[in-house]
Amino acid sequence: METYGVVVIGAGPGGYPAAIRAAQLGASVALVEKEEFGGTCLNWGCIPTKTLIASSDLYAQIQSAGRMGLKVTGASFDYAAMVARKDQVVGTLRNGVKQLLAANGVKVFQGTASLLTRNRLMVAPASGQATFLGAEKTIIATGATSAMPNFLPRQARVVESRAFLDLKAVPSTVLVLGGGIIGCEFACLLAQLNVKVTVVELLEDIIWGLDADVRRELRRHMEKALGIRILTGKTLENIAADDQGVRGTVGAEKVEAEMLLAALGRQPVTEGLRLESAGLSTNSKGFIEVDEYGRTQVATIYAIGDVTGGVQLAHAATSQGLVAAENACGRPLRKNEKIIPSCIFTNPEIGVVGLSEQEAQQAGKAVITGKFMFAALGKALAAGHPQGFVKWIADAATDQLLGAAAVGSHATELIAEAAAVIRAELTGTELGHTIHAHPTLAEIWMEAAHALEGEPIHSAPRKKK
Amino acid sequence: MVRPITLPKLGQSEEEGKIVKWRKREGDAVAKGDILFEIETDKAVLEVESYFEGTLLKIVVPEGQTVPIQSLVGFMGNPGEPIPEVKQPAPPPPKVEAAPPAAPAPVREVTRPAAPRPVARELSVSPAPAPPAAPPAPTLFRISPRAARLAKASGIDPAPISGTGPLGRVVEADVKAYLTAKGYDRLRITPAAKGLAIKEGIDVFSLQGTGEGGRVAVADVERAIAEKPKPMSKMRQIIAQRLTHSYTTQPHFFVTVAVDMTDLVAFRAELKAKGAAYTVTDFILEAVTLALTELPTVNSSTDGKTVRWHSKVQLGLAVALEQGLVVPVIRNADDLTLAEIHERATELTAKARAGKLTSDEMTGSTFTISNMGMLDVENFTAIINPGEGAILAVSSTLKTPVVKDDKIAIRSIMKMTLSSDHRLIDGALAARFVNAIKQKLEEISLWRRMV
Numbered sequence: 001m002e003t004y005g006v007v008v009i010g011a012g013p014g015g016y017p018a019a020i021r022a023a024q025l026g027a028s029v030a031l032v033e034k035e036e037f038g039g040t041c042l043n044w045g046c047i048p049t050k051t052l053i054a055s056s057d058l059y060a061q062i063q064s065a066g067r068m069g070l071k072v073t074g075a076s077f078d079y080a081a082m083v084a085r086k087d088q089v090v091g092t093l094r095n096g097v098k099q100l101l102a103a104n105g106v107k108v109f110q111g112t113a114s115l116l117t118r119n120r121l122m123v124a125p126a127s128g129q130a131t132f133l134g135a136e137k138t139i140i141a142t143g144a145t146s147a148m149p150n151f152l153p154r155q156a157r158v159v160e161s162r163a164f165l166d167l168k169a170v171p172s173t174v175l176v177l178g179g180g181i182i183g184c185e186f187a188c189l190l191a192q193l194n195v196k197v198t199v200v201e202l203l204e205d206i207i208w209g210l211d212a213d214v215r216r217e218l219r220r221h222m223e224k225a226l227g228i229r230i231l232t233g234k235t236l237e238n239i240a241a242d243d244q245g246v247r248g249t250v251g252a253e254k255v256e257a258e259m260l261l262a263a264l265g266r267q268p269v270t271e272g273l274r275l276e277s278a279g280l281s282t283n284s285k286g287f288i289e290v291d292e293y294g295r296t297q298v299a300t301i302y303a304i305g306d307v308t309g310g311v312q313l314a315h316a317a318t319s320q321g322l323v324a325a326e327n328a329c330g331r332p333l334r335k336n337e338k339i340i341p342s343c344i345f346t347n348p349e350i351g352v353v354g355l356s357e358q359e360a361q362q363a364g365k366a367v368i369t370g371k372f373m374f375a376a377l378g379k380a381l382a383a384g385h386p387q388g389f390v391k392w393i394a395d396a397a398t399d400q401l402l403g404a405a406a407v408g409s410h411a412t413e414l415i416a417e418a419a420a421v422i423r424a425e426l427t428g429t430e431l432g433h434t435i436h437a438h439p440t441l442a443e444i445w446m447e448a449a450h451a452l453e454g455e456p457i458h459s460a461p462r463k464k465k
Numbered sequence: 466m467v468r469p470i471t472l473p474k475l476g477q478s479e480e481e482g483k484i485v486k487w488r489k490r491e492g493d494a495v496a497k498g499d500i501l502f503e504i505e506t507d508k509a510v511l512e513v514e515s516y517f518e519g520t521l522l523k524i525v526v527p528e529g530q531t532v533p534i535q536s537l538v539g540f541m542g543n544p545g546e547p548i549p550e551v552k553q554p555a556p557p558p559p560k561v562e563a564a565p566p567a568a569p570a571p572v573r574e575v576t577r578p579a580a581p582r583p584v585a586r587e588l589s590v591s592p593a594p595a596p597p598a599a600p601p602a603p604t605l606f607r608i609s610p611r612a613a614r615l616a617k618a619s620g621i622d623p624a625p626i627s628g629t630g631p632l633g634r635v636v637e638a639d640v641k642a643y644l645t646a647k648g649y650d651r652l653r654i655t656p657a658a659k660g661l662a663i664k665e666g667i668d669v670f671s672l673q674g675t676g677e678g679g680r681v682a683v684a685d686v687e688r689a690i691a692e693k694p695k696p697m698s699k700m701r702q703i704i705a706q707r708l709t710h711s712y713t714t715q716p717h718f719f720v721t722v723a724v725d726m727t728d729l730v731a732f733r734a735e736l737k738a739k740g741a742a743y744t745v746t747d748f749i750l751e752a753v754t755l756a757l758t759e760l761p762t763v764n765s766s767t768d769g770k771t772v773r774w775h776s777k778v779q780l781g782l783a784v785a786l787e788q789g790l791v792v793p794v795i796r797n798a799d800d801l802t803l804a805e806i807h808e809r810a811t812e813l814t815a816k817a818r819a820g821k822l823t824s825d826e827m828t829g830s831t832f833t834i835s836n837m838g839m840l841d842v843e844n845f846t847a848i849i850n851p852g853e854g855a856i857l858a859v860s861s862t863l864k865t866p867v868v869k870d871d872k873i874a875i876r877s878i879m880k881m882t883l884s885s886d887h888r889l890i891d892g893a894l895a896a897r898f899v900n901a902i903k904q905k906l907e908e909i910s911l912w913r914r915m916v
Contacts, residue, residue: 398664400657400683425655425683 003134004030006328007121008141009113009273012039014305014317015141016097021325022139023104030133031106032113032123037097040143040306041314043090044162049185051086052165053345056192060347068384077193079170086165109133115278118298137300137328140288141321142273144266144306152177155241158260161186170195171258175246177236179206181344183263184222188347191226198229198257200236200250207344211356211405213371217388218407221348268307285309292334294324302328316340341419343412348388351415354403354422357393366396370428370452372444374408376459379439385409390444392418392428392452399427399452410441417445428452467522467542467549470501473513474534474624483531484538488512489521495541502538516646520544525551535633607634615640619649620659622668654681661686667693700789711851714769718887719846722899725869726862727877728909736916745879746782746836747807748912749859752905754778754798754806756898757832763898764831766854767889781830781850782810784817791817792850794830803915834859844880855885855895857902 005027008019016038019031036043055077062075101108111125121138124130146160159167161182174190176183179201187197199206199222205215206222222228231250239248239260246260268286275281275288279298283289287309294302302324305317316337326333344350360367370392374380388408394401404418421431432449436442450456472482482504489501500512501521519541526538540548608616608623612635616623619640626643628635644650647670654662654669658681662669667689674681697705729748736743757764757778765774780798784791793813798806816822835847836859847858858881865878881902885895905911 395657398657398661398683400660425657427656427660430656 001120001132001134002030003136004028004107006030006137006139006325007032007113007133007135008139009121010039010141010143010305010307011037011097011101011108012141012143012305012317013041013314014143014321015039015139016101016321017318018139018141018304018321018325019106020100020104021322022329023106025325025329025331027137027329029104029106030109030135031101032109032111032121032133034110034112036094037101037108038090038094040145040162042093042097044165046314047093048086048090048165049161049189050345051089052082053185053189055082055085056189057347060192079193080168083166083168112272114272114274115280116274118278118300135300137302138278139294139321139324139328140273140296140301140303140307141305141317142269142307143317144268144312146182146262147264147267148262149264151239152260152262153239153241155246157241157243157246157258158239158262160262164259164261172196173245173257173259174198175200175236175248175255175257175260176263177260178263178265179203179230179232180263180265181207183261184218184346185344186261186263187228188222188226188345191222191228192347196227196229196257198231198255200234200255201230201232202235204233206230206232209356210344210350211352211391212358213389213391214350214352214405214407218346218348218350221387222346226347266306266312268309270307283309293327293332294320294335295327311337311340311342313340313342339419339423341415343415345412348408349406349411351406351411351413351418352404353415353419354401355393356403356405357391360393360395360402365402367402368394368396368452370394370448370450370456372448372451372456372459374441374444377439377441377444377447379441379443380409382439383409383441390414390418390448392431392445392448394428394452399429401426401428401431401449404445406444414441414444417442421445467540467546468517468519469537470515470539470541471627472504472526472532472534472536472538481531481533484526484528486528487524491521491524492544493521495519495521515541517541522546523548607632609634609636611637612640617663619644620663620667620669621649622671652681653679655683658683658686662689665690665693698788704789707851708848711849715849715851716887717846717849717884718890718892718895719882719884720892720895720899721844721880721882722903723865723867724879724881724903724906725867725876726879726906729906729912730862730877732909732912741916743803743807743916744810745838745862746834746859747803747810748906749834749836749857749902750780750782750795750798750806750810751803751915752902753832753834753857754780754801755905756901758799759901760894760898762894763855763885763890765889766831766852767886769888772889775831777831779829779831781833781853782813783833783835783847784814786818786820791822791827792830792833793817793822793826794828796829803912832856838862838879844882846882847884849884849886853886854889855883855898857899858882858884 006022007030008015009032011031011033015031019029023029041047059075059077062072065072109123109131111123114122116122119135121133121135122130123133146162148160152158170193173196176187176197176199179199183199184206187199191197206219207215219230223230234250236248236250241260245256245258247254247256270282270286278301280288280296280301288296288303288307290296290303290308294304296303304320304324306312320335323333323335339354341351341353355363357367357369371389373389375386380386385408388411390404390406392401393403401422404415404422406414428449432446432453434446436446447456447458484502485505486503488503489495495501495515495518497515497518499515501515503512520543522540522542524539526532526536537551606624607628609630613623615637623635623640626635626639627633628639630636652669653674659669661683662672667686672681672685672689675685676682733743733745761774764778765772777797778799780795781792782795784793795806795809795813801809813826830850830853832853833850833856835856837845838859838861842860843863844860845858847856849856860880862877862879864875866873867876867878869876881899883895883899
């Protein structure tokens, strides 16, 4: 039996950077993966959806090219080719991960890991002999998977996001159950490919928890421009599926579609890990709880990413993976997770970081906001993206920038500046004094900072109340 | 240039300090950061370091002498420089309670807040005929409006700055020199944190940074704000005054007994089953009342010269509230039956918790009981209520292995500690008193007669 300094279970965006970091720090590292390198993010999440969204965005732009003075006729799409391109992008990145791991001397094991004791584990490949590994330190990075609750019929037309990505043809009508981030991203992607989409969400609005202003802007565009039907505060009942399609009722109304996409949140993956053999347990929701160093109840075992609950984002997992690797290698480091930007690839795009207006108010702060519309920004109009806005959330007492939200074209890129600014604890005045290049979309942060002080240059002053 | 060295302000309340040791002798070279001398205050011995380089030219205040803060204690400069003539500063004047009268002066006078740490003061003086002696009123702090504005905008406390203006007034240049000397430019602080510190009047030099590379973040300033001394509530101030007065003027003497409550607890349960809901406190109140009637000396008080005996038992019962403690009084407890005591105690406790006690109901007690039985404590001592001779501290009733009839038995034991004013109550009396209470509580036949 070979013994490693650090054994990482799961090669997703948390696990593989943890393995590389531990190797950089001089540890002998083994990485166990039961499926594909890159995890959910690279194979069935961020990357494949963004690849398809890039195609659907371009298609939507071409269709509206007339607005820009272009004549394009006969534009159409080949969904199978789009999926093939997605597979190729994913394949390229996956190989990149493998090469990085090899270059850093990480030993890779393919199979399902089970803990035998706190320092020993077994890797069982799909076929063939199991391998036994000794581990001084273990980092659990097994991630999460889409929830498929029992009330959903088990039928080929009822799928979650991962299975949906492997479809070779796009259905003409889709019922999206769950108006969270994943549900809304898919709804927008499909609507741009002329699919008739209905979203059913139990809560009062889509993407609950998002800044209310931003939600309103997104919902209006999804409904008005993309023609998506959004039913909120309602449940989908009497769900039935057969070879013809999927049917159900929302209140008194009957709804049906060719397919149902379940986007009902994600569940931690701990099956087969045999946590109890190492003295570990999960909390009531099935997550492995960790402290601010990424440590579990067992001193030599760390856990990171989706399997620990908390913020379920690839970049959060990466950050946690690096922290856990440092700690596993004897270099104490705390998680620094106060400022985690979050990007939503709907149409329009959304980026948020720090506190929302509502959260800041709940924290007992006197809150001021500064909002600026893309419609008043030269570059946004020139580029043909006049929709949306950005918004600063600041502490009225100190002028400290507490949070930011952006909705509109390139919002997911624009949010990076806000993250750095909030982490550095800059004030609205200072950001307003920071020269931003003209003409750019990023200028909007400066304009919004001026609006915070109630003195925007490029919009009419608000009427005094 | 000859620079005077003055005695720094060391803390909130110190007005004078004693130089216990000079670490440097006249003629010694002094580097920046070297310890010049040690001073002693009521609280501690502290080291004072030099802020500049030079030679210790003269020691004005010798070891062992106490002088007001800000007094001139010595001179530094280059060897051979002429030293201004100075008179030895007078020993500190007797302390006056009243604040010094504010003189209509063209300078701003503010009360000096605490300095963050002891530092030697730097004063640039020209060798003028007038000796730069310590200012006559050392607690006055003179600062020009411009200097004050710069200090405020920089988020610093100007108190440690020594002024080069007339009468030692701090001018803008002094603040600038101070900022440079303290390395203000190298201070790592986030903009929002600095803004908050300025707004809240927190000296940025006093902040401990916990951000990356020791950078001061908003959270650090918020911690400093939370740590700022805040005035106590009026209630707590009165408590503080009374407790300090009692504990420092009445010599406390303590005696503890362990009471076997097993039978009484069972008796109480028996009564409860019958619908008579007495509390353990009720029995203690009654037992104490009886003991005070038997040993009336305990129901007295003294001012150190006279003894005053109280013919009636006015029984105080300490009630803990969220913001502090109140002591309602059961009037003429010696005239009341157990049932009446229960009624009064219940009523007063409820009123106390509701904050509805009148001041009449809280004054005039002659003996007090403090019961921490619900708070799971083994034993404690209480401080005598001013104007009384003793107080009884009642602790929790805990299952305890004890020797009973030469066998180990598990019994419900409650400890009581009497704090008595030893000027009035001798040890033997205190012992008899607590044992009288103990006896009553352990004698169930007594209680059976009463209910």
